[in-house]
Amino acid sequence: MTKTKLGEFAMARSGDKGDGSNVGIFVTNAADYELIKRELTVERVKQHFDRICFGEVTRYEAPNMLALNFLLRDSLGGGGSESLKTDAQGKAHGLGLLEMEVER
Numbered sequence: 001m002t003k004t005k006l007g008e009f010a011m012a013r014s015g016d017k018g019d020g021s022n023v024g025i026f027v028t029n030a031a032d033y034e035l036i037k038r039e040l041t042v043e044r045v046k047q048h049f050d051r052i053c054f055g056e057v058t059r060y061e062a063p064n065m066l067a068l069n070f071l072l073r074d075s076l077g078g079g080g081s082e083s084l085k086t087d088a089q090g091k092a093h094g095l096g097l098l099e100m101e102v103e104r
Contacts, residue, residue: 004104010036012094020055021075021093026067033066039102045070048100049093070097 006025009032014023025040027033046057055074062069072093 001103003101005098006036006040006100006102007095007098009104010098012098014091014094014097016076017071019076020071020073023070023072023093023097024067025070025094025097026065028066030066033063035102035104036068037061040068040070040097040100042070044100045072045097048097049075052093 010025010027012023012025014021016022023045025036027036040059042057042059045059046053049057049072053072053075055072057073058071060069060071061067075093
């Protein structure tokens with residue numbers, strides 16, 4: 001196994017859910033799905049976003065889509081119309097998660 005950036009084999013989509021961001025990570029095969037289930041724990045994702053996510057992180061599994069979805073609560077500084085953050089809708093959070101290194 002070697003360390004690999006998630007973005008080398010996975011894709012992401014993200015956006016806002018009020019004051020939280022919604023980050024979906026998906027892969028194209030069952031082996032990589034098992035890998036992301038093992039590597040992308042709530043604790044690791046929370047740590048990866050520790051400078052912007054001040055609330056709870058929840059993980060949802062979608063095995064039929066080979067995807068994981070994370071809700072990062074209190075990560076948008078109030079949300080789209082309230083926040084002074086550059087990315088008040090969380091569109092870059094998916095790209096940020098793809099920078100995480102995993103054992104592959």
